[in-house]
Amino acid sequence: MLKDVSFGQYYPVRSFVHSLDPRLKILFLIGYIVAIFLAQELLALGICAAVLLFAILLARIPLGKVLRAVKGVLFLVLFTAAVNIFFHGGDKVYWDGPALLWEWKIFRVTQAGIMLSVFLVLRLFLLVIGSSLLTYTTTPVSLTDGIESLLxxxxxxxxxxxxxxxxxxxxxxxxxxxxxxxxxxxxxxxxxxxxxxxxxxxxxxxxxxxxxxxxxxxxxxxxxxxxxxxxxRCYSGGKNRTKYKKLRFSWRDLLAFALLAALIAGIVVMYIFPVFPL
Amino acid sequence: MANALEYKDVAFSYGEGGFRMEHLNFSVAEGELVAVLGHNGSGKSTLARLANGLLTPDGGEISVFGTVLREKNLFDIRKQVGIVFQNPDSQAVASIVEDDVAFGAENVGLPRKEIGERIGYALRAVGMEEYRTATISRLSGGQKQRVAIAGVLALRPKIMILDEATAMLDPRGRREIAEVVKQLNEREGITVLLITHFMEEALLCSRAVVMNRGEIVMEDAPANIFRRGEELLTYQLALPRIGEIANRLRAGGMNVADALDVDTLAEEIAKCVS
Structure with missing residues (x-):
């Protein structure tokens, strides 16, 4: 019963993403999270989502399994979104029509509120799916190795x-x-x-x-x-100790790194010069 | 030539009123395979822990290949004297076989390439080479203990002590370990101290000692020790049933040789009857 709990929910297949250096994947996730929060327009978030989808396909993980990661936070996300829709207010107009769409007592549904909620939901979903992609594609051992190396x-x-x-x-x-x-x-x-x-x-x-x-x-x-x-077995702390497994950058890592750099650069440029300003 | 392992007048106690060991003298020659028998609390584990400095004697000295064990050469001694412990589940540091076998070799700062070679050597020696990248928690008890032995072997010790390494295994696991131990002794020339309370395992050895209350009370070839069944009982050690039957047959006048499994005893009886 308890044995079936697979820690870190590693999904064992061979893929490009699985074979990447764990340090790079950790950095990738951090960079990706930054990008998600820098994205200020739907196009930018769409690009983030596309990159994630691409990564999932590369990792050869069934989409259903990835989406299951979202289930755990679904209630929280929808609840926050609902609160934002009904209470956010604001007069900003994003499309043709009145800023205030519906009002009843203290509830005010505005264009700004809806947009905010859409962004919130998308961001949180991308965040959760992105992080679970890391644990799906990296064994706990290489994750620890990666953290040690980064620290x-x-x-x-x-x-x-x-x-x-x-x-x-x-x-x-x-x-x-x-x-x-x-x-x-x-x-x-x-x-x-x-x-x-x-x-x-x-x-x-x-x-x-x-x-x-x-x-x-x-x-x-x-x-x-x-x-x-x-x-x-002669353990005496980290001094004079060697490591059997060395983490090594390969051409794959370089490629993935280029992709990450391009994504972040693109998002930053869009942050400064919006394409479809909201 | 100096003995592989020598206890000279060693004294040790776990504090007032507890276990005491006084004036222990014991030596093991290079290449020997010696069994140490004794009931729980007879001091056999203490003997093991003293050998590589996990415990420090209160008096006397312990030497390994002529070098007296001191605080400052502890590390060198530990490289030469490996210990495998009882519990297969609390000796491994890593989750994957090769990572765990590498642990000792990493600790002494060997270069990467050599660690890789030593993992290969150690896993071959215990017959686990095809499990190199397996997850330890999914292995059987006997396999886990073989990995533990490999982890010690990766340090290339000259002496290996098995501190009741088979106590928590099923009969099959015990046989696996017995086989590995014999091969290590014969093929790799490693001096082995086999600490156990399974009397059968002593038959692998050329010599056996029996401990009781921190003292060595019997020391002889295992076959001779098994003939003294009554005396063994006073040290809370019981002969395996087959050995007991052999002893009784002898007492009854049938001259059977020592046997600890059914087939050998049957053959012996057949020989005597015909």
Whole structure:
């Protein structure tokens, strides 16, 4: 049951996007988010959406799977959009017709409100889909490697970059183990007559305690054992340590980088010289 | 020539009232495969942890190939003495087999190319080469322990200690590990200290020692030790059933040789009867 939870929801296929350097993908996502928020006209947002669609097709991930990522935030997005439509107000006119379209008591639907909502919905959707594309196409391990590499400059201010990356990768490694363990403990408690999924909220929270305590104890014991195993294998922190897996830029990365640069440049130009000013 | 591993008058305790070890003398020659038997709390894990400085003795000294273990050469000793622990699920650092095997080699700062070669060597030695890019959490217990052994092998140790490495495995996993251990000893010439409470595993070894309350109480060829079933019981160790039957047959006057599996014993009995 708990085992089926796939962390980071990596989607394993071979594709151009999968093979990109994880650092580049992280930077790409950051750049993309900047572009989304710089885009001030529908054409610019449309370009962002087109680029994302292109990336999804390149990544060979079924569209349905990508759209499922949106489901989690759908309610939030629609709620915010509705609030904006009914309460935003404003006199700006975007197309022929009155600025104020409909009014009842405190509710005012205006052209400006509708436009704002459209932008908001599009931006949030692009944001969520873009981020999930990163986790779909990058394994947790290379994601950590990428983060470690990107944070390397922080070593200059003595920030323990290597340790942080090791913590992240060990955490990822132990997720399936601790999930198994949780399930085992829950079954053991159920066998002793504990009812974990009945009763009111207060009762349920209370029922979790006998699961959490053994889980915590076992996690500490495992940490101890892992520490010994690491010591026995000569671990002594990041000093004088080499890395087997090196991240390398390839021509693919260069190509993707060019695409990102073009996108951001284009959006910035459109930000300064709008094509269809609103 | 200096012994591969030597404990000289070693004393150790976990504090007042707890486990104590006093005047322990024990040595292992290079290339030997030695079994250390004992019930829980007999001090066999302590023995392992003392060997590479995970624990520091209160008195006496431990030497590896003639070099006395000190704070300052801890690292060099650890490169030579590898330990594989009991729990297959709490030894791996990374999620992917090759990343985990690389961990030790990375720690000692080897160049990239050599790490790659050592991963290949270590995985070949434990028969896991086709699992190089597999996810560890999906492997069986025996496979996980083989990966753990490979992770130690990547440091190219001269001595390998298996601290109850088979205790949490099913019979099949235990057989896998026993096979790997034998090969490491015979083919790679690695000195092995096999710590276990499964008496059968001692049969792989040329010598076995029995520990009780931090002391070595028996030391002999495994076959000879198995003949002293009653004495073993006083140290809370029980012979496997087949060994016990063999002992009883002998007591009854049938001269069977030592056997720990059904087929060998059957053959022995057949020999005596005909």
């Amino acid at each position: 390397t400059p922080l070593k200059w201010v003595r920030f323990p970059v290597h340790e942080l990356a090791l913590i992240m990768s060990i955490a990822l490694r132990f997720i399936p183990i601790l999930m198994d363990e949780t399930e085992r403990i829950m079954n053991a408690q159920k066998a002793r007559g504990a009812s974990l999924d009945s009763g009111g909220p207060a009762k349920r929270v209370k029922a979790i305690v006998p699961v959490l305590i053994p889980l915590l104890l076992s996690a500490f014991r495992r940490a101890d054992e892992l520490g010994d195993a690491m010591d026995a």
